[in-house]
Amino acid sequence: MNIFITILKRDLLLAVRHRTELLNPMLFFVLVIVLFQLGMRAKPAVLVTLAPAIVWIAALLSALLSLDHMFRSDMEDGALEQMIISTQPTSLLVLAKIIAHWIITGLPVTLIAPILGMMLGLTFDATQILFLTLLIGTPILSAIGSIGVALTVGLRRGGVLLSILVLPLYVPVLIFASQTVTTSMSGYPITASMSVLMAMMVLSLSLSPWASSAALRMSVS
Amino acid sequence: MRRDIPLYSNTACLSAQKLCAEKQDRWLFENLTFQLEPGEMLHLKGANGSGKTTLLRILCGLTTADQGEVRWGGKPIKQQRDEYHTQLSYVGHSDGIKQDLSVTENLKIAAVLARGKQQKPIPVDINQTLSAMGLIKKKHTFAHDLSAGQCRRLALARCLLNETSIWVLDEPLTALDKQGVGIIESMINDHLNRNGMAIVTSHQDLNISKDRCRDLNLS
Amino acid sequence: MNKIYKWFHQWGSPPTFYKWSGQWLPWLTFFCVALFAIGLYGGLVYAPADYQQKDSFRIIYIHVPAAWMSMFVYLVMAISGAIALIWHIKLSEIMMLSSASIGASFTFIALVTGSIWGKPTWGTWWEWGDARLLSELMLLFLYIGIIGLYSAIEDKRKAAEAVSILALVGTVNIPIIHYSVIFVNTLHQGPTVSMFDSPSIDTRMLIPLLIMALAFKLFYGIVLLMRSRNELLWRERRSQWVKNIIKGDGT
Numbered sequence: 001m002n003i004f005i006t007i008l009k010r011d012l013l014l015a016v017r018h019r020t021e022l023l024n025p026m027l028f029f030v031l032v033i034v035l036f037q038l039g040m041r042a043k044p045a046v047l048v049t050l051a052p053a054i055v056w057i058a059a060l061l062s063a064l065l066s067l068d069h070m071f072r073s074d075m076e077d078g079a080l081e082q083m084i085i086s087t088q089p090t091s092l093l094v095l096a097k098i099i100a101h102w103i104i105t106g107l108p109v110t111l112i113a114p115i116l117g118m119m120l121g122l123t124f125d126a127t128q129i130l131f132l133t134l135l136i137g138t139p140i141l142s143a144i145g146s147i148g149v150a151l152t153v154g155l156r157r158g159g160v161l162l163s164i165l166v167l168p169l170y171v172p173v174l175i176f177a178s179q180t181v182t183t184s185m186s187g188y189p190i191t192a193s194m195s196v197l198m199a200m201m202v203l204s205l206s207l208s209p210w211a212s213s214a215a216l217r218m219s220v221s
Numbered sequence: 222m223r224r225d226i227p228l229y230s231n232t233a234c235l236s237a238q239k240l241c242a243e244k245q246d247r248w249l250f251e252n253l254t255f256q257l258e259p260g261e262m263l264h265l266k267g268a269n270g271s272g273k274t275t276l277l278r279i280l281c282g283l284t285t286a287d288q289g290e291v292r293w294g295g296k297p298i299k300q301q302r303d304e305y306h307t308q309l310s311y312v313g314h315s316d317g318i319k320q321d322l323s324v325t326e327n328l329k330i331a332a333v334l335a336r337g338k339q340q341k342p343i344p345v346d347i348n349q350t351l352s353a354m355g356l357i358k359k360k361h362t363f364a365h366d367l368s369a370g371q372c373r374r375l376a377l378a379r380c381l382l383n384e385t386s387i388w389v390l391d392e393p394l395t396a397l398d399k400q401g402v403g404i405i406e407s408m409i410n411d412h413l414n415r416n417g418m419a420i421v422t423s424h425q426d427l428n429i430s431k432d433r434c435r436d437l438n439l440s
Numbered sequence: 441m442n443k444i445y446k447w448f449h450q451w452g453s454p455p456t457f458y459k460w461s462g463q464w465l466p467w468l469t470f471f472c473v474a475l476f477a478i479g480l481y482g483g484l485v486y487a488p489a490d491y492q493q494k495d496s497f498r499i500i501y502i503h504v505p506a507a508w509m510s511m512f513v514y515l516v517m518a519i520s521g522a523i524a525l526i527w528h529i530k531l532s533e534i535m536m537l538s539s540a541s542i543g544a545s546f547t548f549i550a551l552v553t554g555s556i557w558g559k560p561t562w563g564t565w566w567e568w569g570d571a572r573l574l575s576e577l578m579l580l581f582l583y584i585g586i587i588g589l590y591s592a593i594e595d596k597r598k599a600a601e602a603v604s605i606l607a608l609v610g611t612v613n614i615p616i617i618h619y620s621v622i623f624v625n626t627l628h629q630g631p632t633v634s635m636f637d638s639p640s641i642d643t644r645m646l647i648p649l650l651i652m653a654l655a656f657k658l659f660y661g662i663v664l665l666m667r668s669r670n671e672l673l674w675r676e677r678r679s680q681w682v683k684n685i686i687k688g689d690g691t
Contacts, residue, residue, distance in 0.1 A: 002333065002336075003333055003334070003336075006329075006330060006333045007330075010319075010322070010326075010330055013321075013322070013326075014319060014321050014322070017321045018321070073319075076315070077315055077316065077317065077318065077319065077320065078313055078314070078315030078316060078317035078318075079317050079318070079319055081283060081311070081313060081315075081317060082311070082317045082331070082334060083334065084283065085281055085282060085283060085306050085309065085311055086306065086334035086335060087303055087306045087307050087334070087335060087336065088333075088334055088336075147605075147606075147609055151589060151602050151605065151606060152589070152592075154593070154598075155592050155593065158592070161585070161588050161589060161592055164581060164584060164585045164588060165585040165588075165589065165606065167581060168578040168579075168581040168582045168585065168610070168613060169609070169610070169613065171574070171578050172613070172616045175574075203612075207612075211605055211608070211609050214605050215602065215605050218598050218601045218602050218605070219598075219602075220283060221278075221283055221284040221285070221598060287597075
């Protein structure tokens with residue numbers, strides 16, 4: 001447990017020392033949503049039906065953009081190697097890095113999403129549901145994304161490949177999450193899809209550290 | 222110098238059995254076999270690109286050889302990764318330190334990483350290690366404010382801090398001034414006196430007692 | 441356990457594999473061509489025209505087997521990847537790598553034929569709301585990702601390891617694909633061929649479909665063996681048995 005907290009604190013400390021970079025995921029998130037509205041110039045009635053999808057796509061893209069940070073600097077300065085040949089289980093270290101990544105990127109996005117949701121015309125109830133789906137869903141994005149980054153961190157130009165690898169894995173989350181909000185807006189019960197989302201979160205957080213640490217060992221060797 | 226430090230408890234020897242490594246269609250080395258006893262140092266020599274770094278990484282368990290295996294105490298290291306890594310310190314080409322953390326913060330993390338499942342306590346405290354490496358005045362300095370030589374000393378401080386009996390060092394003297402080189406050489410000598418093992422690559426000659434040091438040329 | 445391992449080792453040894461695959465290929469090809477002939481006749485001529493879709497439904501004789509194969513090949517790829525990762529059996533690794541582009545092709549065929557089927561049946565070339573179409577597209581992306589990752593990593597031993605991990609991770613996607621048919625309302629027909637329910641389609645339509653499925657499987661087997669043999673020859677090009685074959689002593 002000690003090692004988990006140490007690495008978590010380390011990553012958060014490193015992020016805080018680069019305070020300006022903390023804003024990037026949030027800015028990108030806001031930008032995408034604003035661009036959607038500007039590009040579509042749709043009537044408010046139409047815009048509100050599209051709102052859940054727009055917000056979720058923006059969250060997904062901003063997660064994708066920020067994934068690279070997870071392992072790249074550790075790879076470059078040799079800290080990753082030290083973590084791998086340390087006596088601590090690599091998957092625990094990876095889980096700590098996933099949670100740190102979520103706190104730095106997914107959580108801020110989740111917190112400002114309600115404001116943007118209201119801007120797009122969502123009702124208060126729908127915004128609540130949107131917030132919940134983001135709270136449950138953004139950790140999934142960090143967890144699944146870590147697998148993709150772990151596989152491509154050793155490559156020089158892994159950017160495009162990362163998107164191709166991670167997007168098919170993100171799509172179920174996107175579908176279920178935006179579907180949940182849309183369903184709730186139509187008045188139907190959402191317990192089923194919420195449970196699926198929560199199951200996805202638990203599954204991804206418990207299984208992806210294993211896959212990512214295997215991939216990291218490969219990337220570093 | 223510290224004369225009353227006890228010997229390391231590890232007495233197993235490290236051996237390489239018929240190691241072969243390939244790189245882009247040519248063999249770097251084939252059927253490489255050697256044995257290292259506690260108290261001995263292996264000085265790896267060879268031209269650039271002859272596979273010195275690859276061999277070091279194989280010995281650490283970061284890479285696997287294409288053929289052959291590394292054994293510690295008779296058992297392959299693959300089967301005893303945790304115990305082996307408890308006794309191992311590796312300093313590669315890159316320092317393995319975070320530029321945005323201070324000297325003390327970096328060492329604290331290295332200590333936690335080395336603690337292992339047995340929750341091995343840290344007998345040597347950080348201040349003592351920093352004094353030994355000549356970095357005590359820079360305790361709270363950020364790593365990005367240190368010179369290259371000081372960063373190297375910080376990286377090597379890990380070996381001292383974690384009390385490991387096997388040191389694998391890739392070009393440890395890079396960027397070090399005369400004082401730094403002296404510190405490292407006496408550090409290694411002390412380590413060998415305590416029955417530790419060291420595998421070192423270096424272009425420069427190291428001032429280690431000849432009966433403890435063996436050369437291996439990979440060219 | 442030792443006996444099974446030894447058996448695997450013996451059959452998986454490169455020269456042995458090369459020999460027996462060479463002996464099996466002509467037979468497999470014969471059966472495959474035969475099954476294709478029977479299946480296509482059955483599908484295009486024998487089966488009666490569908491009540492609603494008339495003759496345009498006949499494309500299912502390519503579309504459905506191709507879709508089944510796209511998922512089957514993925515499973516084979518993931519399983520041989522897992523075997524290669526855990527037990528380091530070279531042949532498993534080769535089979536995994538050879539399956540990737542075959543599976544991608546099947547997926548592509550399934551998508552294109554599905555699209556062609558969609559136009560007269562539902563009026564659209566593509567339907568975004570359809571979960572099965574969408575997940576087939578995602579499967580194509582997974583395949584492309586696997587092929588891309590393998591070619592991007594220079595050290596081929598590392599690349600094979602990376603691809604095994606990716607294939608295993610993608611396997612989790614497949615049950616999610618199946619679940620989405622139930623969860624999300626779609627245009628697609630509900631599953632009409634399943635092992636447990638009685639099929640809701642006419643037997644005269646079903647039999648050619650199953651024959652075509654078998655023919656596709658044999659086709660996959662043949663192409664897989666051919667590609668694996670090629671890859672094996674290239675990897676072992678420095679060894680004695682390959683040199684013998686080149687000289688003309690081997691089979």
